[in-house]
Amino acid sequence: MSDSKTSVRKTIVEKVKVLHSSPGDTFFPDFLFQNGEKPTDVWQIFTTTRTGLLPSKTGIHTCYSEEEASALAAKYPVGSELPDSQGVEEYKMDLVRAIMESDFPFGVCAGDEESPLAFDVLGDSGIYRGRYGTLSQKVIDFLGKQRTGKLKNRFGENWHVAAAFEYCWLKFPHSSPAFVAASYQYHYYITNDDFSAGYHWRDLEVLVHGVEAEATKAIETRKKAGVSGSRKSAQSREDRRNALMTAMEDVARRNPQIAQLGEKALVQLATAEATESDPALWRQGKGQVMEYLGEIRRGEAGKDLQAKYRALFPAKPPKRIG
Structure with a gap:
């Protein structure tokens, strides 16, 4: 099992959009200023991200100057990785306690039953004293007597x-297995939200057993294979153009009169010779020889091949009309 206290998924920025608005505009965030004076301008940054293989989601950050908005949008451009953090610890503490002390069910929907895997993960992460043990002293010391007292009063056993x-x-x-395991237990034992508990259990199995890591690795492998395949295809095309020109020169040298019949006649004989010389190279591409020849003629295949083509087929001088 990998370290259950480290992040498993990467969060990648997929889209960033900055929207400027003023009071009265359709997208002006009036709800932010219900109890205060509205600013004359706001800039909202809509950032769409995807964490691992989970669905994409969009977050909104409001700025009060164009400079601030531009700087924030530039900090995490499309394709960049967001740090796996929920902000400074004071904010994180206020948020988690507000969630836990409210009656609103916090979670996502799915379903399943109790899982010993969560105890294993939390025990290995040092949250409990061994698997199925009591809460570790480091957790108790971190929360302090006052906080643990409040938790005992609110949540009982x-x-x-x-x-x-x-x-x-x-x-x-x-996205760490330890957090997902704790979320599963919280919803199963405290909120009684079986749907959210089941979702976290399934997510925990995916993370711990390496399913997501293997899936992500497979996706990256396919991407690399696609890039590699494109490079190989381009190289093969270049090799066939070079082989075609070499064969055309050989045929023209042995039969000078062939070139006088035009490029199609010469290419036909040269293609047969090139294919016989290197059958593996010409398993594909024989139907594209006229495309290769056009690329050579126009200089798209390089100046050297174009010069060789012009040596075989010199440009004819214009004729006088009269």
Whole structure:
């Protein structure tokens, strides 16, 4: 098993859009200023990201100057990787505690039943004293007596599940197996949200057993193979053009009169000779020899091949009309 306290997924920026608006505009965020004065201008940055193989999602950040918006948009351009962080620890602590102390069910939907895998992951991560053990002292010390007291009062005998969830939220990346395991237990034992618990259980299995890592690796392999295939195809095309020109020169040298019949006659004989000389190279491409010849003639295949073509087929001087 890999380190359960490190991030497994990468979050990649797919799209960035900056939208300027003023009060009265359709997209002006009035809800942000219900209890205060509205600014004359705001810039909203819509950032679409995708974490691992999960669905894409779009977040919005509001700025109050064009310079600030431009700087933030430029910080994470399309294709860049976002750090797996939920912000500074003070903000993270306020957020997780607001979620835990509200009655609103926080989570996503799916379904399954209790899983011992979560205990294994959290035990290996040092959250519990061994697998199925009590809460570790480092978690208790981190939260402190006052906070653990509040958790005991609110969650009763399941307070340790809430404590583990809060600790993992604050300390670990949210795509780490440890955080997903703590989220599963929190929804299973505390919110009684079987759909969210089941989702996190399945997600935990995917992460721990390397399913996502293997899938991501396969995708990257296919991408590299595509690039490699394109390069190989381009190289083969270049090799066939060179072989075609070499064969044309050989045929013309042995039979000077052939060139006088025109390029098609010479190419036909040269193609047969080139194919016989290197059958593997010409398993593909024989139907494109006139395209190759056009590229050579126009100089798209390089000046050297164009010069050789012109030596075989010199440009004819214009005729006088009269």
